[in-house]
Amino acid sequence: MSVPSKISLRDVAKSFGPKKVLQGIDLDVAPGESMVVIGGSGTGKSVLLKCILGLMAPDRGSICVDGEETVAFNDRSRARVMRKFGMLFQGGALFDSLRVWENVAFGPIQSDGMKAEEAREVAVAKLGAVGLGPEIGELFPSELSGGMQKRVALARAIAREPEIIFFDEPTTGLDPIMADVINDLIVKCVSDLGATAVSITHDMASARKIGHRIGMLYEGRLIWQGPVADIDHSGNAHVDQFIHGRAEGPIRMQVRKL
Amino acid sequence: MNIPLLTVLGRMFLAFLEATGAVTAFAFHAVRQAVQPPYYRRQIVSQILEIGYYSLPVVGLTAIFTGMVLALQSYTGFARFSAESAIPNVVVVSLTRELGPVLASLMVAGRIGAAIAAEIGTMRVTEQIDALTTLSTDPFKYLVAPRLIAGIVTLPILVFVADIIGILGGFLVGVYKLDFNDAAYLRNTIDFLQFQDVFSGLVKAAVFGFLITLMGCYHGYTSKGGAQGVGMATTNAVVSASILIFTFNYFITEAFFAR
Numbered sequence: 001m002s003v004p005s006k007i008s009l010r011d012v013a014k015s016f017g018p019k020k021v022l023q024g025i026d027l028d029v030a031p032g033e034s035m036v037v038i039g040g041s042g043t044g045k046s047v048l049l050k051c052i053l054g055l056m057a058p059d060r061g062s063i064c065v066d067g068e069e070t071v072a073f074n075d076r077s078r079a080r081v082m083r084k085f086g087m088l089f090q091g092g093a094l095f096d097s098l099r100v101w102e103n104v105a106f107g108p109i110q111s112d113g114m115k116a117e118e119a120r121e122v123a124v125a126k127l128g129a130v131g132l133g134p135e136i137g138e139l140f141p142s143e144l145s146g147g148m149q150k151r152v153a154l155a156r157a158i159a160r161e162p163e164i165i166f167f168d169e170p171t172t173g174l175d176p177i178m179a180d181v182i183n184d185l186i187v188k189c190v191s192d193l194g195a196t197a198v199s200i201t202h203d204m205a206s207a208r209k210i211g212h213r214i215g216m217l218y219e220g221r222l223i224w225q226g227p228v229a230d231i232d233h234s235g236n237a238h239v240d241q242f243i244h245g246r247a248e249g250p251i252r253m254q255v256r257k258l
Numbered sequence: 259m260n261i262p263l264l265t266v267l268g269r270m271f272l273a274f275l276e277a278t279g280a281v282t283a284f285a286f287h288a289v290r291q292a293v294q295p296p297y298y299r300r301q302i303v304s305q306i307l308e309i310g311y312y313s314l315p316v317v318g319l320t321a322i323f324t325g326m327v328l329a330l331q332s333y334t335g336f337a338r339f340s341a342e343s344a345i346p347n348v349v350v351v352s353l354t355r356e357l358g359p360v361l362a363s364l365m366v367a368g369r370i371g372a373a374i375a376a377e378i379g380t381m382r383v384t385e386q387i388d389a390l391t392t393l394s395t396d397p398f399k400y401l402v403a404p405r406l407i408a409g410i411v412t413l414p415i416l417v418f419v420a421d422i423i424g425i426l427g428g429f430l431v432g433v434y435k436l437d438f439n440d441a442a443y444l445r446n447t448i449d450f451l452q453f454q455d456v457f458s459g460l461v462k463a464a465v466f467g468f469l470i471t472l473m474g475c476y477h478g479y480t481s482k483g484g485a486q487g488v489g490m491a492t493t494n495a496v497v498s499a500s501i502l503i504f505t506f507n508y509f510i511t512e513a514f515f516a517r
Contacts, residue, residue, distance in 0.1 A: 050388075053388075053391075053392060054391075055388050055391060055392075075396070079394050079396075082391070082392060082394045083394055085392055086392070087388075087389070087392040089385045089388070089389055090385070091384055091385060093384060093385040093386050093388065093389040094386075094389075095381075095386055095389070096386075106393055106395075107393040107394065107395075110298075110393065110394075110395050110400070111393055111394035111395055156393075160393075
């Protein structure tokens with residue numbers, strides 16, 4: 001008997017005016033699996049993630065989490081499912097008016113009703129899990145480097161011990177060494193929590209490291225998906241061009257002459 | 259391309275209707291979220307301090323100079339008809355009914371409306387509002403409702419203080435520059451003042467407080483793009499709040515004083 005999917009998408013489509021961003025996405029993510037969606041800029045990766053999170057409503061299709069249809073959820077049901085989610089945003093999206101520990105403790109305090117002192121201990125523990133000392137908790141996000149902000153954002157994403165964690169371009173804007181550190185932390189945190197992970201990235205080193213399975217999004221469709229080990233012999237010309245970063249191939253970048 | 263004038267006017271009218279509908283829907287949703295628990299008390303207190311306490315210096319300065327100018331201008335005009343004794347009455351009625359609420363609200367719109375739009379707009383473009391949602395926190399309850407509540411609560415207090423400071427400004431000019439008798443000036447002021455004068459000004463202040471914070475929140479929340487989008491949101495928040503203040507000022511005045 002097959003294991004029921006943690007996340008299941010069927011025929012999900014989303015357009016902005018005449019621009020069709022998603023054109024019928026089918027995707028299944030098993031419990032405990034780490035799925036990475038790759039694709040060029042503007043192919044709809046972020047829109048796909050926002051549709052699954054409920055930050056954006058798809059025009060059609062079905063999105064199920066633990067077998068529960070989420071597309072037509074009301075606010076209360078949405079909040080209940082959101083409790084299962086953790087999200088690492090591309091730019092960190094840390095609250096700049098709050099100290100680092102308050103950022104990490106935000107979910108436990110505001111949403112779960114945890115006492116501030118208890119939540120502070122949780123925040124310090126989570127900061128420790130991403131390699132940051134308690135003294136960092138007293139700083140404001142603007143006082144941190146890009147890599148440290150990503151770590152704090154990761155600590156915030158795992159603070160409520162979510163069942164599903166989403167990563168939006170987790171290594172964008174980081175140097176290769178810091179990117180690898182973040183990849184290692186993601187693998188460790190997801191594994192420690194036993195969580196399901198969905199990541200979007202165009203960084204192939206990151207995709208190979210954090211993913212069990214990879215899917216490639218192109219022109220609003222998942223044109224290939226399979227285990228990480230199969231990506232180098234996918235038999236798909238689009239995938240080959242993308243993972244090797246070639247300018248020549250079936251994917252044409254629209255470059256306007258100056 | 260030659261577009262007929264009627265087509266341009268039609269498009270502008272439709273755009274106006276669309277914007278009005280969007281603001282009204284935003285306002286209804288915000289008010290509904292503001293009256294339903296949970297209430298973020300810390301956020302509400304922090305916004306009351308930001309909107310009320312920290313606006314006191316600018317509102318106070320506006321009020322005192324307005325009162326002083328009003329006394330001076332009234333004197334130069336009324337002296338032609340030997341009606342100088344009406345100056346305390348003119349100062350107090352003008353300030354409590356109109357100038358106090360309108361000028362204080364315009365100053366707050368410039369200071370707070372812009373700040374709210376810039377803060378929420380920056381949160382929007384840096385995905386902090388999306389982050390709130392993923393942390394199971396309703397952005398309307400956490401960001402919008404506390405600002406609306408603080409605006410409605412603090413503007414009447416600010417305007418009441420502005421009324422007192424403005425009357426003081428008129429008193430100082432009247433007594434120390436125009437040689438009025440201090441006791442007579444105060445007696446004239448108090449005798450002529452009616453409860454409705456102050457009350458109508460405070461009602462205006464509450465409505466203006468709602469409008470200023472609503473416009474700041476709406477334009478910030480719906481801002482798009484990067485720095486340019488936030489800049490536009492800030493400008494739009496101040497301009498739209500100012501226009502709404504003048505518009506609603508007329509209708510509230512009509513409701514209280516029309517015969």
